[in-house]
Amino acid sequence: MGRRNLHTREQQRDMAIAAAELILVREGIDELSMRKVAQAIGYTVGNLYLLFQNQDDLLAALNERTADAIYLSLRDRIEPLDDPRERLGAMARGYIEFATGNPHRWRLLFEHQLPEEMKPRPSADARIRRLFELVEATLAMLEPRLKAESLRLRATTFWGGIHGICSLAVSGKLSWGGRSSDYRLYCEEMIAAFFGAASSRAKAVRRS
Amino acid sequence: MGRRNLHTREQQRDMAIAAAELILVREGIDELSMRKVAQAIGYTVGNLYLLFQNQDDLLAALNERTADAIYLSLRDRIEPLDDPRERLGAMARGYIEFATGNPHRWRLLFEHQLPEEMKPRPSADARIRRLFELVEATLAMLEPRLKAESLRLRATTFWGGIHGICSLAVSGKLSWGGRSSDYRLYCEEMIAAFFGAASSRAKAVRRS
DNA sequence: GGACAAAACTGATCGCTGTCCATTTATAGT
């Protein structure tokens, strides 16, 4: 075959990314090959390489979608909430629920290292920075006295901590350290450690 | 060639694991192939499959070594320290320094998911549980009043948080949320959040 | 409407991978 012109380049890119996402969700990262993606969208492998530089380029595009999905999911969750502390809790739980509900997508985003020659990808980084900024903004409501620098430090540390709980939860290692593997417990504990009180456990934190 | 009997099965296993570790450290996970390992120890690929079920089996064995190395490194670090709070700080910093100093080894241990049919690997899990238990034991010194259940919860959450900072540091994403990417800052902040005071920053935590 | 150039797409090919197993070789026992 030759020129078909059924879809524009941009359409083909979208189709490929969507197909890749479907394969990723259904079969996992190991089963996600360029050949499968090509077949899923009715084109050949060679054509895929006219749309993407290489496989990692496709995966990076897929990761951008995932980052957007997480951001929008969290934004929607906190929107109806007024109390900033509740918002932080909702974000933390929402984050972990997305990750455990979409483990392959989350892992690809955070645990798949792209080769260095692909580094100049500001768009993907920016999308994750948005996440941190969302946390930072919410934290600013909770503790208005904090200066910008301290705010950033606290927000990054807190969210990094939640990210760690999330990481352990996704790989099923939360039960390594504790009997129960209910992530909500650890979220509460983390929030209590950072923002005190509001639960009986938090009082123990103060006392220490 | 046939039977050479230069090394026992167990020797060959050790050689293979050591060779794999060297390749992993020097060239990264993507460059670590069964063929390279086989060549490095002077045997053929087929022979490797008499020593290990498959590649993941070899990687799992390699991961056990890494887990041991981390554990021993942390144990040595805290040994000369008396104050439990200093111990926790030393452990946290030591953990992140190991990870950033041996990124490929750390990533293989925590971010490479083995297929499910290999799940019954209690030895690897147990080695990481030791890490959590080390934290738990140190935390017990710091807060002797806590009951076993609360102790486990706090230790897991705290170490999960450090693990998250570590994860971000290894993948160079710590600068996403904050200007500076010095992991020590985040460690201090995490410790201050969980165990209060001892730094000017920590007082802000109490006040909030 | 016919010729021509450019764009779109294909499909064969390359080197590599993990995995398997029939075959060959060296050893130990008699």
Add this chain to the structure above:
DNA sequence: ACTATAAATGGACAGCGATCAGTTTTGTCC
């Protein structure tokens, strides 16, 4: 010396990412 057995080989297989010369379709100009 002969045999049984353990040890190790090496070639085969299917699938992978990536490349690119070649084929086919399209739009354009006369």
